[in-house]
Amino acid sequence: xxxxxxxxxxxxxxxxxxxxxxxxxxxxxxxxxxxxxxxxxxxxxxxxxxxxxxxxxxxxxxxxxxxxxxxxxxxxxxxxxxxxxxxxxxxxxxxxxxxxxxxxxxxxxxxxxxxxxxxxxxxxxxxxxxxxxxxxxxxxxxxxxxxxxxxxxxxxxxxxxxxxxxxxxxxxxxxxxxxxxxxxxxxxxxxxxxxxxxxxxxxxxxxxxxxxxxxxxxxxxxxxxxxxxxxxxxxxxxxxxxxxxxxxxxxxxxxxxxxxxxxxxxxxxxxxxxxxxxxxxxxxxxxxxxxxxxxxxxxxxxxxxxxxxxxxxxxxxxxxxxxxxxxxxxxxxxxxxxxxxxxxxxxxxxxxxxxxxxxxxxxxxxxxxxxxxxxxxxxxxxxxxxxxxxxxxxxxxxxxxxxxxxxxxxxxxxxxxxxxxxxxxxxxxxxxxxxxxxxxxxxxxxxxxxxxxxxxxxxxxxxxxxxxxxxxxxxxxxxxx
Amino acid sequence: xxxxxxxxxxxxxxxxxxxxxxxxxxxxxxxxxxxxxxxxxxxxxxxxxxxxxxxxxxxxxxxxxxxxxxxxxxxxxxxxxxxxxxxxxxxxxxxxxxxxxxxxxxxxxxxxxxxxxxxxxxxxxxxxxxxxxxxxxxxxxxxxxxxxxxxxxxxxxxxxxxxxxxxxxxxxxxxxxxxxxxxxxxxxxxxxxxxxxxxxxxxxxxxxxxxxxxxxxxxxxxxxxxxxxxxxxxxxxxxxxxxxxxxxxxxxxxxxxxxxxxxxxxxxxxxxxxxxxxxxxxxxxxxxxxxxxxxxxxxxxxxxxxxxxxxxxxxxxxxxxxxxx
Numbered sequence: 001x002x003x004x005x006x007x008x009x010x011x012x013x014x015x016x017x018x019x020x021x022x023x024x025x026x027x028x029x030x031x032x033x034x035x036x037x038x039x040x041x042x043x044x045x046x047x048x049x050x051x052x053x054x055x056x057x058x059x060x061x062x063x064x065x066x067x068x069x070x071x072x073x074x075x076x077x078x079x080x081x082x083x084x085x086x087x088x089x090x091x092x093x094x095x096x097x098x099x100x101x102x103x104x105x106x107x108x109x110x111x112x113x114x115x116x117x118x119x120x121x122x123x124x125x126x127x128x129x130x131x132x133x134x135x136x137x138x139x140x141x142x143x144x145x146x147x148x149x150x151x152x153x154x155x156x157x158x159x160x161x162x163x164x165x166x167x168x169x170x171x172x173x174x175x176x177x178x179x180x181x182x183x184x185x186x187x188x189x190x191x192x193x194x195x196x197x198x199x200x201x202x203x204x205x206x207x208x209x210x211x212x213x214x215x216x217x218x219x220x221x222x223x224x225x226x227x228x229x230x231x232x233x234x235x236x237x238x239x240x241x242x243x244x245x246x247x248x249x250x251x252x253x254x255x256x257x258x259x260x261x262x263x264x265x266x267x268x269x270x271x272x273x274x275x276x277x278x279x280x281x282x283x284x285x286x287x288x289x290x291x292x293x294x295x296x297x298x299x300x301x302x303x304x305x306x307x308x309x310x311x312x313x314x315x316x317x318x319x320x321x322x323x324x325x326x327x328x329x330x331x332x333x334x335x336x337x338x339x340x341x342x343x344x345x346x347x348x349x350x351x352x353x354x355x356x357x358x359x360x361x362x363x364x365x366x367x368x369x370x371x372x373x374x375x376x377x378x379x380x381x382x383x384x385x386x387x388x389x390x391x392x393x394x395x396x397x398x399x400x401x402x403x404x405x406x407x408x409x410x411x412x413x414x415x416x417x418x419x420x421x422x423x424x425x426x427x428x429x430x431x432x433x434x435x436x437x438x439x440x441x442x443x444x445x446x447x448x449x450x451x452x453x454x455x456x457x458x459x460x461x462x463x464x465x466x467x468x469x470x471x472x473x474x475x476x477x478x479x480x481x
Numbered sequence: 482x483x484x485x486x487x488x489x490x491x492x493x494x495x496x497x498x499x500x501x502x503x504x505x506x507x508x509x510x511x512x513x514x515x516x517x518x519x520x521x522x523x524x525x526x527x528x529x530x531x532x533x534x535x536x537x538x539x540x541x542x543x544x545x546x547x548x549x550x551x552x553x554x555x556x557x558x559x560x561x562x563x564x565x566x567x568x569x570x571x572x573x574x575x576x577x578x579x580x581x582x583x584x585x586x587x588x589x590x591x592x593x594x595x596x597x598x599x600x601x602x603x604x605x606x607x608x609x610x611x612x613x614x615x616x617x618x619x620x621x622x623x624x625x626x627x628x629x630x631x632x633x634x635x636x637x638x639x640x641x642x643x644x645x646x647x648x649x650x651x652x653x654x655x656x657x658x659x660x661x662x663x664x665x666x667x668x669x670x671x672x673x674x675x676x677x678x679x680x681x682x683x684x685x686x687x688x689x690x691x692x693x694x695x696x697x698x699x700x701x702x703x704x705x706x707x708x709x710x711x712x713x714x715x716x717x718x719x720x721x722x723x724x725x726x727x728x729x730x731x732x733x734x735x736x737x738x739x740x741x742x743x744x745x746x747x748x749x750x751x752x753x754x755x756x757x758x759x760x761x762x763x764x765x766x767x768x769x770x771x772x773x774x775x776x777x778x779x780x781x782x783x784x785x786x787x788x789x790x791x792x793x794x795x796x797x798x799x800x801x802x803x804x805x806x
Contacts, residue, residue: 287496293741293777296781300504408766417639
């Protein structure tokens with residue numbers, strides 16, 4: 001057994017997963033909530049985006065189980081010697097992609113290349129030549145790279161894409177068969193899916209799934225032999241960096257959003273419910289906080305945290321633990337500094353609700369303040385909380401990049417899209433430009449934020465009927481029917 | 482209205498006191514005056530005497546909150562907090578920890594910030610409204626659909642990408658504009674062109690989507706149906722009726738953007754090498770210069786409050802029904 005390492009961020013992230021699962025289970029039993037969520041599940045772009053988002057979240061969760069692997073027993077050690085564990089903390093994702101961690105080059109290399117980016121002096125047949133040396137790992141299996149490189153790439157790409165396609169089709173067939181059990185058999189179910197004639201938007205979802213499967217197949221076929229997205233300045237695989245950055249982005253997006261909720265909900269409802277001096281005090285609080293430029297406020301808090309970490313450097317066993325602790329505190333900081341918007345919304349909504357007859361009736365029955373707020377007001381403002389939370393996710397992922405640029409973001413040792421972009425700034429001014437770092441960060445970030453935005457829009461439309469009017473429509477005729 | 486403004490100003494003072502308390506606590510929870518002195522003297526010259534001397538020169542030789550050694554009211558007034566905060570209300574910012582006059586710095590830098598931020602704000606709002614008007618005019622068509630899709634894609638891209646790509650394409654590859662820098666005079670246009678365009682493009686997605694929602698909400702109202710029933714053309718309905726009524730929510734939004742026009746965008750200024758308030762803040766954070774950070778927080782909050790007050794007053798001009806009481 002390896003020794004599992006419990007990191008704060010992992011713990012909270014899994015807690016969030018558990019919370020979402022419990023919520024989903026409760027929605028199943030609630031007809032009203034189910035009807036609202038059906039708006040989301042019937043939204044084709046949102047569901048296709050959810051498939052992409054799901055893949056990202058699976059990667060983030062795989063990267064959130066950390067342990068220290070057991071070292072093989074030293075030769076000649078006594079049988080009862082204590083088990084030794086590696087000093088490095090690794091995650092499940094690291095172990096799955098161990099070959100990518102180990103396949104380090106000296107410096108930059110172009111995506112899929114077998115040659116290094118920088119010339120080096122080599123001795124060939126006793127003569128000194130300045131040329132691009134071969135990479136230690138990328139394309140190392142090629143006997144004659146100049147001749148074999150392109151055919152090898154084409155062959156592996158084709159087989160990878162086809163294998164991915166086959167795997168994806170298998171999953172599609174499985175889903176069609178599962179649907180078919182209650183809907184007239186496999187053939188009828190498959191026909192409905194292909195025609196887009198289903199209740200859930202299965203056709204766009206499965207199309208997205210197929211595309212993702214082909215992409216994953218292509219990467220899986222090439223990654224053991226090449227660096228599909230090149231290597232960075234110190235020779236690390238860029239694709240691996242990007243996959244690791246997903247977790248940072250998801251952690252910041254989800255945990256920071258959740259960190260805003262306790263203060264926003266508690267203070268927002270208190271202010272709207274009690275009015276009077278409580279309201280004045282809470283309003284004063286959030287006006288002060290929101291009138292300070294956000295970056296300055298975050299920077300001040302981060303400086304505070306840095307000093308604390310430096311003073312308590314001994315309490316962290318590994319570098320990963322320290323980086324994770326800093327990430328965890330960063331999410332808390334973003335939560336503490338970012339609750340005023342939601343608080344303002346909740347206060348306004350509670351002010352309205354507190355005047356309604358059912359709340360007055362509860363008062364007349366002698367229901368306690370606490371119980372009225374919890375049972376009668378909180379459930380009726382939860383839709384606002386949900387809408388703001390999903391909208392915040394993508395904004396925070398983008399914000400992380402800016403914070404890292406200003407120098408108050410995540411730990412320099414942990415990979416994040418922000419630090420990838422920062423490096424890219426100087427890389428783009430090289431000649432020839434090193435573009436693949438930026439391109440990879442761009443692609444992954446766009447996919448993550450865009451899919452989060454699409455899902456967020458669907459959630460907002462489901463819970464805020466007014467927003468449905470803003471939905472762009474393609475067909476004038478369809479609107480009339 | 483006069484009574485309203487007076488009350489708001491009094492409340493603003495209260496808010497600024499809160500802001501000061503918060504900044505002060507945060508900053509001195511991190512740094513003791515000794516630390517600041519050590520950082521500023523630097524190198525090998527740090528001795529106990531030098532620290533005391535530096536602290537005395539820069540006014541850090543007093544207790545933070547409460548001076549027990551003084552009699553009466555001076556227990557409160559003869560402290561670092563009192564010295565540093567109260568002065569700000571008279572717009573006397575003192576000198577930075579490295580000895581430069583902050584007011585002079587802010588005065589020169591705010592011009593650079595404004596040179597970029599003011600046109601950016603105006604042009605962004607103008608372009609975004611124009612684009613959203615286009616979408617609303619052709620609503621429920623392919624143009625509207627793909628325009629909105631474009632907005633969502635554009636708002637999913639980090640501002641850093643826009644800047645890096647634009648600098649690479651227009652600055653490095655095509656050599657149309659200088660990469661970064663700032664010169665006074667007519668040549669400034671060349672330096673500001675790229676950040677302006679990038680700034681507009683980067684904000685266009687979210688702004689246009691917001692304005693589109695605001696406009697669409699108006700077009701669903703009864704007076705629009707009445708206007709159409711009178712036989713007015715769609716363009717007249719949109720420009721004369723809808724746009725005028727949509728000014729109020731648009732104004733609220735622009736008001737919230739106003740402080741950033743003065744403070745400057747930290748990211749844009751540092752990428753394009755504009756010596757404005759944004760770069761000033763970054764340098765101050767890096768160098769842990771409390772005097773500057775404190776001043777900038779104060780200034781930022783002040784602008785925020787003033788912007789909100791101006792927005793409220795502007796309401797009365799846009800909508801005569803609004804009365805400030």
